[in-house]
Amino acid sequence: MKLSQHCLSTIPLAVAGYAAAGGSFAAAVAAGLSSVLMDLDHVGDYVLCNRGWGGMKHFFASCEEGRLDRLYLVLHSFEWVIFLWILIGTGIAAPWGVGLAVGMAGHLLLDWVGNRHLVQPSFYWLWFRAQNRFDGNVLYRVPPGTLAAERNK
DSSP: OOHHHHHHHHHHHHHHHHHHTTSOHHHHHHHHHHHHHGGGHHHHHHHHHHTSOOOHHHHHHHHHTTOOSBOOOTTOOHHHHHHHHHHHHTTOSOHHHHHHHHHHHHHHHHHHHHTTTTBOTTTTOHHHHHHTTTBHHHHBSSOOHHHHHHHTO
């Protein structure tokens, strides 16, 4: 999904975090912020794949068009959401933790639906990306292999 779409989702996710935590403002803030800031892991993948920073325009094009030959995206993982919900279920998580879980879950679900044309169905499971060695040629529906080959010439 595009950044603008994630920004639009912050309000309903913040409201959901507020409600899920029993009226906690901290949960609302955590849900809203986490639903957008978890995309920062794209920056790390971009820099690693391109061996540096090529500017905002190239960054967004690379991410939105599936041009990265490696996809680690350590925050984009249903495993993290499950872990957070386990902490919540056991009573360990603070209200802001509930908001974090709501924001991350909302972000991942929106990505899972919004990017289904771009990546494999199991992409948002970290184990799936690891099993495939984080290889964009396997993880994208249309592999960026030719792009990587051109870059390495």
